[in-house]
Amino acid sequence: MLARLGHRLLAGFAVVLGVVTLTFLLLHAAPGDPVDILLGPTATAEQLAAQRRALGLDEPLPRQFARWVGRSARGDWGTSIATGQPVAVMLGNAWPATARLVVLSLILSYLIGLAVGALQAARSGSRLDTLLSVASVTLFGIPGYWLGLMLVLVFTYWARLLPAFGIAGLDSDYLQGTSLLVDRLRHLALPLVTLTLIGIGGAARFVRGAMLETLSQPFITTAWAKGLTARRVVGRHALRNALTPVVILLGLSLPALFSGAVFVETVFAWPGVGRVLVEAVKARDYPVVMAATAVSAALVVAGNVLADVLAAWLDPRVRSGEAAQ
Amino acid sequence: MTRPWLLRDRRGAFGFLILSVFVACAIAAPLVTNGEPTVQRDIVATRFVPPLSRDVNGVFHPIGTDRFGRDVWTRLVYGARVSMGVGVLAVLVAVILGVVVGALAGYWRGPLSVTLLALTDFALALPRVVLLLLLAALWQPSTLLVVAVLGLTGWMGIARLVHGEVRSLAARPFVEGAVAVGARRLRILARHILPNALTPVIVAAALGVGNAIVLEAGLSYLGLGVQAPTPSWGNMITSGSDTLVNAPWVAIAPGVALVLVVVACTLLGDALRDVLDPNVRS
Numbered sequence: 001m002l003a004r005l006g007h008r009l010l011a012g013f014a015v016v017l018g019v020v021t022l023t024f025l026l027l028h029a030a031p032g033d034p035v036d037i038l039l040g041p042t043a044t045a046e047q048l049a050a051q052r053r054a055l056g057l058d059e060p061l062p063r064q065f066a067r068w069v070g071r072s073a074r075g076d077w078g079t080s081i082a083t084g085q086p087v088a089v090m091l092g093n094a095w096p097a098t099a100r101l102v103v104l105s106l107i108l109s110y111l112i113g114l115a116v117g118a119l120q121a122a123r124s125g126s127r128l129d130t131l132l133s134v135a136s137v138t139l140f141g142i143p144g145y146w147l148g149l150m151l152v153l154v155f156t157y158w159a160r161l162l163p164a165f166g167i168a169g170l171d172s173d174y175l176q177g178t179s180l181l182v183d184r185l186r187h188l189a190l191p192l193v194t195l196t197l198i199g200i201g202g203a204a205r206f207v208r209g210a211m212l213e214t215l216s217q218p219f220i221t222t223a224w225a226k227g228l229t230a231r232r233v234v235g236r237h238a239l240r241n242a243l244t245p246v247v248i249l250l251g252l253s254l255p256a257l258f259s260g261a262v263f264v265e266t267v268f269a270w271p272g273v274g275r276v277l278v279e280a281v282k283a284r285d286y287p288v289v290m291a292a293t294a295v296s297a298a299l300v301v302a303g304n305v306l307a308d309v310l311a312a313w314l315d316p317r318v319r320s321g322e323a324a325q
Numbered sequence: 326m327t328r329p330w331l332l333r334d335r336r337g338a339f340g341f342l343i344l345s346v347f348v349a350c351a352i353a354a355p356l357v358t359n360g361e362p363t364v365q366r367d368i369v370a371t372r373f374v375p376p377l378s379r380d381v382n383g384v385f386h387p388i389g390t391d392r393f394g395r396d397v398w399t400r401l402v403y404g405a406r407v408s409m410g411v412g413v414l415a416v417l418v419a420v421i422l423g424v425v426v427g428a429l430a431g432y433w434r435g436p437l438s439v440t441l442l443a444l445t446d447f448a449l450a451l452p453r454v455v456l457l458l459l460l461a462a463l464w465q466p467s468t469l470l471v472v473a474v475l476g477l478t479g480w481m482g483i484a485r486l487v488h489g490e491v492r493s494l495a496a497r498p499f500v501e502g503a504v505a506v507g508a509r510r511l512r513i514l515a516r517h518i519l520p521n522a523l524t525p526v527i528v529a530a531a532l533g534v535g536n537a538i539v540l541e542a543g544l545s546y547l548g549l550g551v552q553a554p555t556p557s558w559g560n561m562i563t564s565g566s567d568t569l570v571n572a573p574w575v576a577i578a579p580g581v582a583l584v585l586v587v588v589a590c591t592l593l594g595d596a597l598r599d600v601l602d603p604n605v606r607s
Contacts, residue, residue, distance in 0.1 A: 012450075015451075019452070023459060141535060141539070141590075141591055142580075143542055145546050145562070146542075146562055149565075258454075259454035262454055263543055266547060281462040293455055297451070297452055297455075299452075301450065
């Protein structure tokens with residue numbers, strides 16, 4: 001198991017390095033550079049050249065890349081070209097906001113998705129099952145940014161209940177205790193609901209499939225034959241065994257949720273990593289794009305490894321390598 | 326042969342119906358609309374006309390007009406051409422790439438297979454949205470670029486499917502028979518193996534079209550996809566989001582169309598999977 005984990009981590013490291021190299025090449029192969037955007041169209045050729053020299057952009061590409069790798073290996077992500085802030089500080093400030101959003105919506109959408117999917121499988125073929133299937137397919141198909149806009153339209157513009165933008169109100173510096181918490185929660189509500197609703201669609205669809213497959217197994221027939229109640233058969237026998245693929249999907253959906261967050265953060269002006277990335281890409285802010293890409297690639301790898309570890313923990317067959325065959 | 330089965334399945338029938346309506350409208354765009362998705366007349370007099378009403382010139386607008394006085398229904402139908410076209414073409418690129426890579430890796434063992442599989446795994450681990458953002462932002466955004474980018478980042482799942490199918494088919498007796506009668510390898514692959522391996526590809530493609538349409542709209546929403554004034558559902562949602570308060574229909578209409586098409590693709594894919602899989606049918 002440990003050897004396998006080590007192997008996976010090594011492969012993951014190679015992937016992150018590959019992504020970073022690819023990003024570097026793409027950034028430099030594309031026409032235009034951050035200096036053009038920084039200095040604007042009125043800058044003279046001398047000004048552009050001086051700025052490029054100051055940022056080290058006139059050096060050969062391999063040397064620039066080697067310098068970036070060397071620095072970031074020592075924990076120095078460099079300084080943003082567009083904002084002048086250290087990249088580590090920018091990402092450090094943005095990271096908690098994204099984590100709060102993604103982790104909470106991951107938990108909520110899987111809990112609800114699990115309940116909905118299990119209910120559907122238990123009542124398979126009923127009118128309720130059809131209704132919930134239609135609902136989950138629809139949620140699965142809705143683009144996050146559009147759902148976000150619609151929620152803003154209903155809850156902010158029409159009902160005037162919830163704020164649509166940002167992570168805190170303008171007066172949040174003067175709030176304390178409960179009112180501060182309420183302010184934060186009110187700002188969290190719409191982005192969280194948007195991400196969660198979309199997550200529920202996928203989770204419920206998947207859980208329903210996994211549950212139906214488990215419910216058709218012989219050991220379930222045995223459980224019924226023993227005269228166990230429906231609650232025990234579905235809840236204890238089927239759900240537990242259907243959980244393995246669901247947990248694996250949970251690990252794999254971490255990066256997907258992060259991508260979803262990129263769009264949702266843009267809609268709600270949520271100051272997270274996704275928004276930092278979008279802004280940086282538009283401004284050709286090389287150091288920020290490189291760092292944010294490295295982080296998101298690491299997240300993909302972490303999700304894969306996490307899924308692997310969780311599967312081994314839940315299923316003894318995976319641990320002993322049987323299921324791998 | 327598959328059609329009666331497909332239409333007997335309620336999901337399949339529904340998906341097929343919705344997609345037929347959208348495709349028919351998109352093809353017949355000049356006939357069912359005013360045929361001018363980008364023309365702006367007297368902007369101040371004709372902008373923000375609510376749905377189901379007439380503007381000052383007496384022209385009827387079924388879903389109103391946007392902030393430039395353009396008919397939203399017309400833009401929606403012409404946007405369907407762009408959005409659905411991009412979705413289908415992107416999946417076509419992904420399918421061709423995926424089938425070629427998967428078939429080669431599945432049928433020719435050895436270094437080629439190992440290299441191709443490693444490449445697939447690597448591409449699968451790439452953060453797709455980040456890559457899309459990069460590619461779309463760094464070059465001049467255009468419809469063709471969006472197709473290429475979506476296709477180049479979407480082939481891996483199909484390659485894996487085809488690889489698995491080809492490997493298991495290559496060991497079947499009918500393939501051994503073809504080898505025994507002396508057929509060339511390429512011919513065996515193209516005539517005997519691939520036609521039998523395409524079932525899961527069709528299902529994946531149906532699901533992929535919906536996904537590609539959503540991603541195209543997402544890129545256009547961020548301003549990195551299909552560029553105005555060419556209407557696509559994504560950039561229509563963007564321009565509608567600026568006028569959400571006084572003209573919500575501009576953003577609602579393309580979103581509803583998008584959801585309908587994606588749901589139809591998903592249902593069709595689900596139905597196809599059940600219909601084409603003989604184990605489920607019998």
